[in-house]
Amino acid sequence: MLKRLVRLWRAQSIADAPAETVAIATPTLDGDLRAAGVTLREWQRSRRELPAAYVEMTGSGVAALRDRDTTCGQSTIGAAERILRHEFNLLGSGPYVPRDPERPDRDGYSPIDWYWDPVRQLRFPPRIPYKQWNLLEMRPGNADVKYPWELGRCQHWVVLGQAFRLSGDERYATEIARELDDFVEANPTGLGINWTCTMDVGLRAVSWVIAFDLIRHSSALDDAFWERAYNALFDHGVFIRNNLENTYEVTSNHFLSNLLGLQFAGAVFADLAQGAEWTSFARSAIEHEMTVQVLPDGADYESSVPYHRLVAELFLGAIRLADVQQAPLSPEMRSRVREMIAFLVAVTRPDGLMPQIGDADDGRLHILEGYGSTTPQDARHLFGPAALMFDEPSWLTRGGAAARWEAEWWGLGPASPSAAPEAVLANRLFPQAGLAVVHSPRQDYLLVTNGIVGTNGFGNHKHNDQLSFEYHREGIPLIVDPGSFVYTSDGTARNRFRSTASHNTLSVDGVEQNDMRPDWLFRMFETSNAESVAFDDREDAVEYTGRHHGYERLDEPVTHQRTIRIAKATGDLEIVDRLRGRGRHTVRWHFHLAPNVGAATDIDGNVVLIAVGRRWTLHVPRELNAEIQSADYSPSYGVKVPCVAVDASMELVLDGERRWAFSITE
Numbered sequence: 001m002l003k004r005l006v007r008l009w010r011a012q013s014i015a016d017a018p019a020e021t022v023a024i025a026t027p028t029l030d031g032d033l034r035a036a037g038v039t040l041r042e043w044q045r046s047r048r049e050l051p052a053a054y055v056e057m058t059g060s061g062v063a064a065l066r067d068r069d070t071t072c073g074q075s076t077i078g079a080a081e082r083i084l085r086h087e088f089n090l091l092g093s094g095p096y097v098p099r100d101p102e103r104p105d106r107d108g109y110s111p112i113d114w115y116w117d118p119v120r121q122l123r124f125p126p127r128i129p130y131k132q133w134n135l136l137e138m139r140p141g142n143a144d145v146k147y148p149w150e151l152g153r154c155q156h157w158v159v160l161g162q163a164f165r166l167s168g169d170e171r172y173a174t175e176i177a178r179e180l181d182d183f184v185e186a187n188p189t190g191l192g193i194n195w196t197c198t199m200d201v202g203l204r205a206v207s208w209v210i211a212f213d214l215i216r217h218s219s220a221l222d223d224a225f226w227e228r229a230y231n232a233l234f235d236h237g238v239f240i241r242n243n244l245e246n247t248y249e250v251t252s253n254h255f256l257s258n259l260l261g262l263q264f265a266g267a268v269f270a271d272l273a274q275g276a277e278w279t280s281f282a283r284s285a286i287e288h289e290m291t292v293q294v295l296p297d298g299a300d301y302e303s304s305v306p307y308h309r310l311v312a313e314l315f316l317g318a319i320r321l322a323d324v325q326q327a328p329l330s331p332e333m334r335s336r337v338r339e340m341i342a343f344l345v346a347v348t349r350p351d352g353l354m355p356q357i358g359d360a361d362d363g364r365l366h367i368l369e370g371y372g373s374t375t376p377q378d379a380r381h382l383f384g385p386a387a388l389m390f391d392e393p394s395w396l397t398r399g400g401a402a403a404r405w406e407a408e409w410w411g412l413g414p415a416s417p418s419a420a421p422e423a424v425l426a427n428r429l430f431p432q433a434g435l436a437v438v439h440s441p442r443q444d445y446l447l448v449t450n451g452i453v454g455t456n457g458f459g460n461h462k463h464n465d466q467l468s469f470e471y472h473r474e475g476i477p478l479i480v481d482p483g484s485f486v487y488t489s490d491g492t493a494r495n496r497f498r499s500t501a502s503h504n505t506l507s508v509d510g511v512e513q514n515d516m517r518p519d520w521l522f523r524m525f526e527t528s529n530a531e532s533v534a535f536d537d538r539e540d541a542v543e544y545t546g547r548h549h550g551y552e553r554l555d556e557p558v559t560h561q562r563t564i565r566i567a568k569a570t571g572d573l574e575i576v577d578r579l580r581g582r583g584r585h586t587v588r589w590h591f592h593l594a595p596n597v598g599a600a601t602d603i604d605g606n607v608v609l610i611a612v613g614r615r616w617t618l619h620v621p622r623e624l625n626a627e628i629q630s631a632d633y634s635p636s637y638g639v640k641v642p643c644v645a646v647d648a649s650m651e652l653v654l655d656g657e658r659r660w661a662f663s664i665t666e
Helices: 002-012 029-036 040-047 059-068 070-084 146-152 156-167 170-186 198-214 223-242 253-268 273-293 305-324 331-347 380-389 393-409 491-497
Strands: 428-430 435-439 445-449 468-473 476-479 506-508 531-537 541-548 558-567 573-592 598-601 607-611 614-619 625-633 641-665
Touching (some): 029 040, 040 223, 059 070, 059 393, 070 156, 070 170, 146 198, 156 198, 170 223, 198 223, 223 253, 273 305, 331 380, 331 428, 380 393, 435 541, 445 541, 445 558, 476 607, 506 558, 598 625, 598 641
Antiparallel strands (some): 428 435, 445 468, 468 476, 506 573, 541 558, 558 573, 598 607
């Protein structure tokens, strides 16, 4: 069963696909050049006259940006200096230097270990043909393949390219050249784990295209380097085109990343046969995936806010690249992507971070701001380019300095914040996503989740969070979603973080709301059939009512309905839970407190919440036994920090309907 689990997980990865679906085609760059009647040297010199992607500014533009935003500029240079030392901090690893144990230093350069899991100090076997790769049988111990995959995306090359443009220091361009040869030597096309997931190949292609554009005027790089570079990039395009992650029952951010890799590579080789075909195929498929992967209310269909950020960035990048190529994608697609950004703006917390609804693995199209310093939970960088592309100046204001910096690197020109004050966000129900969000001028925030099993019922990134909620009081996070932590390296933790018991909701008899089999780490089976009953935005309060049917599969069925009401004047929260059914049951409520929020019980059995010198009271029905437990919160992949949770429970005999009321007041 576990082997079947990993096969399902990597339905979005190519290594376990049938051999006939992964046959490598034979096109070569030399062949396309011969057909076009041009030599590689002539072609690459011509290619470098103009950028292929949108990350481009004039020299005066870069200088002006550097002078306007010294903080972001210094941060970028600092990150590039760490990269020169091969010092990385990925997916919560902490700083590490991955030095290849099998290859000696050359001319002062230490080869990178592209196979290293720094958290578990384990090394994946090198050079295994990607078709033969089997994670369970070939990984060392419980090593997490996401660490070498993340490094192998080469997203740090873009930072080196930015640093080169900001400073003119040839060391940064030279480092890209050395790492290219290093990567190709350690990871020949099709050999090793950095070819076993086409998503990572696609994102690596994007990184290389942008990096090559940024350093294309470097005087330290000779023709021989550029010929090696474009040959390696061409091979990426061929590999992606022949190993697309669209052969399973659903497509997702993996297939979309494949398409972006083809679109960017196609932009480089646009005047050659393969490049033209990659571009045509990618554009058509991207337009189609918008109709598949985005719900009518603008939310990504994978039931995850962090993955929504990734998919929105992928689609936004596709639109921007098409615009630069003077071949815009359809108005319908532009409209849908605008709705995706509006969704992301709407659910963003008062502190500017994303709520951790569903899975999070920190995936990005490219990282142009805050590499290694900005928390992956912060999505505001996207508000800048989106604001200028869709004429929404309030998004630029809301995104702040990060949004302005990002917009300039997307080639959208100097970005000035709107003179208008930041508007209060509207209270909204996203009915298809099953999310209700409330904002107030006091910086109160409520997000209720009661959504579908996403990815068209596959549930790969969905959590059992029906009728769970996140609650902030005057900008202070009090009750939060626990996050997701890790994937295959710790199946027990994976299941704990996505379980009903870890979310701010009610559980009955320890049963999961949606069937979640422990050995199927990337599958969830719809049993809850959640529904939003009402969303009422009144003058005095906002109220959401929803129900789900996940406990109706018990021998003695039970239906859960919850109403959550937040008062506009005070921010006070009221929660009313109703259970309808029959039989003897154990009922448990969970409240996951944000890090740095303390808790203590009072003489009445209520719980006092303590943060930043202030106190609030979580009023608990007297019949319940409330206990304060240690817990964990994961703000991003591979990271968990200690927090506390409040659990309240009772056993009861249900005969009809039973009601309980909780509240949080100051």
